[in-house]
Amino acid sequence: MAATIVIFGASGDLTSRKLIPALYQLYRKGRLSSTLNIVGVSRTKFTHAEWREELARSTEKFVGESFNSENWEQFAERIYYQPGDIGQPDDFTSLSKFLDELEGGETCTRVYYLSTAPRFYQPAIEQLGQAGMSCESNGPRRVVIEKPFGTDLKSARELNRVTHEVFAEQQVYRIDHYLGKETVQNLLVLRFGNTIFEPIWNRNYIDHVQITVAEEVDVGSRAGYYDSAGVVRDMVQNHLLQLLMVAAMEAPVRYEADSIRNEKVKVLHAIRPLETEQIRDYTFRGQYRGYTSSKGVEPTSRTPTFAALKLWIDNWRWQGVPFYLRSGKAMSCRTTQIVIQFHCPPHNLFENSPTSLGESNRLVIQVQPAEGIQLHFQTKVPDAGMKMRQTDLNFNYQKEFRGAIPEAYERLLLDALEGDASLFARADEVEAAWKVCDPILEAWTARDKPTLFMYDPGFWGPDECREWMLAQGREWFDTCPLLG
Numbered sequence: 001m002a003a004t005i006v007i008f009g010a011s012g013d014l015t016s017r018k019l020i021p022a023l024y025q026l027y028r029k030g031r032l033s034s035t036l037n038i039v040g041v042s043r044t045k046f047t048h049a050e051w052r053e054e055l056a057r058s059t060e061k062f063v064g065e066s067f068n069s070e071n072w073e074q075f076a077e078r079i080y081y082q083p084g085d086i087g088q089p090d091d092f093t094s095l096s097k098f099l100d101e102l103e104g105g106e107t108c109t110r111v112y113y114l115s116t117a118p119r120f121y122q123p124a125i126e127q128l129g130q131a132g133m134s135c136e137s138n139g140p141r142r143v144v145i146e147k148p149f150g151t152d153l154k155s156a157r158e159l160n161r162v163t164h165e166v167f168a169e170q171q172v173y174r175i176d177h178y179l180g181k182e183t184v185q186n187l188l189v190l191r192f193g194n195t196i197f198e199p200i201w202n203r204n205y206i207d208h209v210q211i212t213v214a215e216e217v218d219v220g221s222r223a224g225y226y227d228s229a230g231v232v233r234d235m236v237q238n239h240l241l242q243l244l245m246v247a248a249m250e251a252p253v254r255y256e257a258d259s260i261r262n263e264k265v266k267v268l269h270a271i272r273p274l275e276t277e278q279i280r281d282y283t284f285r286g287q288y289r290g291y292t293s294s295k296g297v298e299p300t301s302r303t304p305t306f307a308a309l310k311l312w313i314d315n316w317r318w319q320g321v322p323f324y325l326r327s328g329k330a331m332s333c334r335t336t337q338i339v340i341q342f343h344c345p346p347h348n349l350f351e352n353s354p355t356s357l358g359e360s361n362r363l364v365i366q367v368q369p370a371e372g373i374q375l376h377f378q379t380k381v382p383d384a385g386m387k388m389r390q391t392d393l394n395f396n397y398q399k400e401f402r403g404a405i406p407e408a409y410e411r412l413l414l415d416a417l418e419g420d421a422s423l424f425a426r427a428d429e430v431e432a433a434w435k436v437c438d439p440i441l442e443a444w445t446a447r448d449k450p451t452l453f454m455y456d457p458g459f460w461g462p463d464e465c466r467e468w469m470l471a472q473g474r475e476w477f478d479t480c481p482l483l484g
């Protein structure tokens, strides 16, 4: 079936940096229908040709060597631009007419991608409804909504309510680009496509799980947005909780959107709610030195750029196993990793048997940038009695498959066009994620809020966070992945 993707926020950063490069890569790989049209909408007065020229420049910059100008010219023939303001109903009438003419009245899949500031999600959805553009009489109609989906539980519920007045839930694709990352999907394969991991993936063998999303970059040019959001809204509510769900969920019955999302949301429901008096013991907030000098940030800002949480999942599998989540900007290196830390052996047979967690088995899932998996285990040192040493088995995606790892947006855009919502968040899922985060956000802004610890850029967050872990007999896995 023919398809049209309509991008609201056409002149914006996400469109030029991620969406169009991803669509171009899909085209280059022959994965897009030859009848796909791409229509950009924003207020800037581009002609079709001007927008194509802009995109040629940005796409060349962002896809690097894989850019081919001949190929681009063919791809660009299907790119159109329609100026429009989300606040103007007439602009939706004109857009609807333009799309109908472009599609020639044929049955056609339409995907509306909301890549604008979050305050425009609700009006854009309402306008699409008023213009009759969600009606599926001439083919499927879907809406992709970028993150953040709300700023707390109340606003997320309201956005869901408004969305559901116009689109049925199966038409709604709430994006979290971490779910489009190859290694996150590989975690599903690791867990449910093998027999050896599932029997040990529980409280009997696992001491704790660490999920780290460390960024080397600071807030950069997004300081204005970031200062009102902070790390919990920007990273924890979405990306970190998604990683936690995939690591902790039960096996879905089928690889199909609702089976997967049913299991994921059960994990969120099982997270023990943090009582106000526990927030001080179970959460940790930090800010990198120099943050308040960034352009767009209040000099007195107390916005956290670093967070660490200790969460418990109250179910049969995970009882007694803490999940540590940590994320921060301006840290030592860029790394997203999930560490499954196994218990020490129950009996010390050898002279230097592992007696600390740091020496016992550990499975490290490197989500990015050195995509891969490492298993740390003990081996005998040759010719040295029964002395042992920690070593690892190392699977590296790039070495194994010798191809570039596709951008998350490639997979997600293709899935949205094909109607597969498995890697998108469902309404109840985003609300349940806010239910986990709201008490933290409230306690962190209350009068007697916990200390905001400072850290130097280029480190693993505040020293006090390391000490907090050590006091629990555990250590953060502070290792930058080896690249190349």
Ligand SMILES: NC(=O)C1=CN([C@@H]2O[C@H](COP(=O)(O)OP(=O)(O)OC[C@H]3O[C@@H](n4cnc5c(N)ncnc54)[C@H](OP(=O)(O)O)[C@@H]3O)[C@@H](O)[C@H]2O)C=CC1
Pocket: 008, 009, 010, 011, 012, 013, 014, 015, 041, 042, 043, 044, 084, 085, 086, 087, 114, 115, 116, 117, 118, 120, 146, 147, 148
């Ligand atoms: N950039 C990124 O890396 C990421 C972004 N996101 C999310 O994606 C969304 C877009 O982000 P980003 O591209 O960075 O934002 P930008 O500020 O770069 O772009 C916003 C876009 O919205 C358009 N716009 C603004 N007002 C209107 C209006 N009244 N009617 C129609 N269009 C309008 C702007 O164009 P014009 O002024 O021409 O109208 C522009 O194209 C945000 O929700 C963000 O949170 C999520 C993850 C990463």
Ligand SMILES: O=C1O[C@H](COP(=O)(O)O)[C@@H](O)[C@H](O)[C@H]1O
Pocket: 147, 177, 215, 234, 235
């Ligand atoms: O959604 C966001 O994600 C990016 C990090 O994404 P990654 O794919 O580069 O890991 C983060 O920098 C940004 O603040 C946040 O809004």
